[in-house]
Amino acid sequence: MSTAESALFRAAVMQSWNAIVITDADLAAGCRVEIANPAFCAMTGYPLEELRGRTLKLLQGPDTDPALIEELRNCLREGRYFEGTTTNYRKDGSPYIVRWNISPIRDDAGTLTHFISVQQDITAYVLAQRENRLLARALDATTDPVLITDAQARIIFANVAFEEATGYTIDEVKGRTPALLRSDEHDEAFYAKLHRVLADGQDFRATFVNRRRDGSLYHAEQSISPICDESGRITHYVSVSKDISDRVDMEQALRHAATRDKLTGLYNRRHGEHLLEEACRRAQKRGGVLSLIVCDIDHFKQINDRFGHPAGDRVLSDVAHILRDSVRSGDAVIRWGGEEFVILLENCALEAAIDLGERVRNRVRAHQDAEVGALTLSLGLAGRAQDESFEQLVARADAALYTAKRSGRDRLSLA
Template sequence: MTTSELSLFKAAFLQSWNAIVITDADASQGYGVVFANPAFCTMTGYSFEELRGRPLKMLQGPDTDPMVIADLRTCLQQERYFEGTTYNYRKDGSSYVVHWNISPVRDENGKLTHFVSVQQDISEFVRVARDNQLLARALDATSDPVVVTDAHAHITFVNSAFSRVTGYPVTEVMGKTPAMLRSGQHDEAFYANLRKTLTAGKDFRATFINRRRDGSIYHAEQSISPVMDEKGRITHFVSVTKDISDRVEKEQGLIHDASHDTLTDLYNRRFGEQVLSSSFRQARALGGVISLILCDIDHFKQVNDRFGHPTGDRVIVNVAKALRHTVRGRDAVIRWGGEEFLVLLDDCPAEPGQQLAERMRARVEALQDEEVGRITLSLGLATLAADDTLEQLIERADTALYAAKQAGRNRVSVAP
C-alpha cells in the first residue's frame, strides 16, 4: 500500500461521521482499544488516551442487554461478524443507545489480529420511535375517532374508535380516502369549501353527516387540520371526530315534538302558521300562487258523543293519514283544530287544487271505521288573490268550507 493510500485511509478513519474503534484480538485482556476516532471519543465522552488499551466492557452498565453481550462474546470467540443494539454508558454516566457491528481483521496469513467496530448513537431515533409508539397508543386509546391521511388524502392511520363508530376495520380503510364515508347529504359546495380551507393551511370544522359501513347515517362534529413540514409544505391531515348522533337525534326529536301534533303527527297549528307565513311571503316575493284547503270531519261531535273520545281519536288519525297520503310531497297538512285540517298546496292554482281536494274527499269517504262506519269530509278551497293578505286567504277558505257544509256536507266548495 502506498503512502498516499495510507494517508487516505487515515483521513477516512479520523473524519468518519460514524464512530470507529479498533481493538486487539486478545480475549484474555478483554480486547483492548488500539485506535478510536474522534467520533467515537465524542460519543463516549472518553479521550483516546483514556480509551487506549482498555476493554470496551467499561462502556457497559445496568441497562446493557446481557443477551446482546452474550451474543457479542460468542461472535468474537468464533471470529465472526457481529451486529447488535443495546445501552452503553458515557464517561459522565449518562446512557445512550448504540447500534454497532464488529468485523474480524486478519493479516496476510489469515491470522486474526484485530477487531474493527463501526458504531452509531441511535438514542434520538429510538426516542422518536418510542414517542411515535406512545402517540399511536394514546390516539388509539382515545374515545373519539382519529384519522390521519397523507397530503393526497389517502388514509395512513385510524384508531380503534374510528372502527367502532364507522364499522370499517383498520385493514379495510388503509390507503383509501375519507370519501368512502360520504352520505350524499352534503352538496359539492360543502366539500369545495373544505378543500379550499385546508389547501390554505387552515383548520376546517363542521358537522358532517356520514355513512357507516352498514349504510346507516351518523352525525359527527369533525375538525380537520393540515400538518406541515419545516418548509411549510402540507404533508398530512389529521381529523378528530366526535359522534353526536345521539344529541342530534334528541334535538331533532325536540324539534319534531315542538312542530307536530301528538295525535296525528301532522304539523301542529303553531308551526303550521309559520309554514303558511313563509309560503305566503315567498309567493308574494316571487309572484307564485298557493291554494289553501280547509276541511272538517262531518258530524264529528256525534262520533264523540256516541262512541267516545278514543274512537273519535282513531277517526281523526285515519283521516289525517288519508290526507297525508293524498297530497303531493311539497304540500303541508296541518291539524288546524280538533277535527279540522288545513292543507297548504304549494305552487298550485285553483283548478288542480280543486281536483286534489276532490281526491282527498273521495279517499276519506272510502274509509270504513269498524265502529262508526262511513266517514265524510267537507272542504273549502281558496286560491291566493292579488290583494289577499294571509288572514284574508284563510278566511276565504273558511267561508268556502262553511258553504260546503251548508250545501249538504261531503263536498268541495271553491271560494270565488
C-alpha cells in the first residue's frame, strides 16, 4: 500500500462518524487498543492516551451481557466476524447501549494481526423502541378502541379493543384505510367536513355509525386528531373511540316510548299533535296542500263488551297494521285515542286523499278476525284551508267522521 493510500485510510478511520477502534490480536493479553478514532473516544469518554495499550474490558459493567461477551471471545479465538448489542459504560460510569461489529485483519500471509470494530451508540434508539412498546402495551390495555394511521390514512396500528369492537385483527387492517368501517349511514357532506377539519390541523369529533367485520352496525363516539412533526407537517392521525351502541339503543327506546303508542306502535296523540302543528306550519309557509283523515272502528264498544278487552286490543293492533300498510311511506298514522286514528297526509291533494281513504276502508272491511268476524271503519276527511290551524283542521275532519257515522257507518265523508 502506498503512502498516499495509507494516509487516505487513516483519514477515513479518524474522520468517520461511526466509532472505530483497532486492537491487536493478542488474545492472551485481551486484545489491546492501538487506534481509536475521535468518535470512539467521544462515545466512551476516554481519550486515546488512556485507551492505548488497554483492553476494552474496561468498558464492561454490571449490565454487560456475559453470554454475549463469551460469544465475542469465541469469535475472536476462531478469527470470525462478530456482531452484537449490549450495555457498556463510559469513563464517568454512565451506561450506554452499543451495537458493534468486529472484523479480523490478516496480513498478506494470512496471519491474524488485528481486529477492527465499528460501533454505534444506539441508546436513544433502544429507549425509543422501549417507549414505543410501552405505549403499545398501554394502548392495548385501554378499553377504548385506538387506531393510528399515516398521513395517507393507511392504518399502522390498532389496539386490542379495536379488534374486539370491529372483529378485524391488526393484520387484516394494517395498510388499509378506515373506510373499511363505512356503513353508508353518513352522507358525503359528513366525510367532506371530516377531511376539511383534519386538513386544517384540528380535531374532528362525531358519532359514527360503523360496520363490523360481520356486517353488523355499531355507534362509536369518535375523536380523530392529526399528529404533526416539528415543522408542523401532518404525519399521522390517531383515532380514539367508544362504543356507545347500548346508550344509543336506550335513547332510541326512550324516544320510541315517548312518541309511540304501546299497544299499536303508531304515533301517540301527544307526538301526533306536534307532527300536525309542524305540518300546518310547513303548508302555511310553502303553500303546500295538506289533508287529514280521522277514522274510527265501528261498534268498538260492543266488541269489548261481547268479546272482552284482549279481543279489543287485538282488533286495534290489526287495524293499526292495516292503516300503516295502506298509506305512503312518508305519511303519519296516529292513535288519537281509544278506537280513533288520525292519518296525516302532507303534499296530498284532496282527490288522492279520497282514494287513499277508500283503500283503507276497503282493506279493513276485507279483514276477518277469527273471533270477532268482520270489521268496518268510518272516516272523515278534510283538506286544510288557508290560515287554518291544526286544531281547526282536526275539528272539521272530526265533524266529517260523525257525519259518516250518522249516515250508516262504513263510509268516508268529506268536510
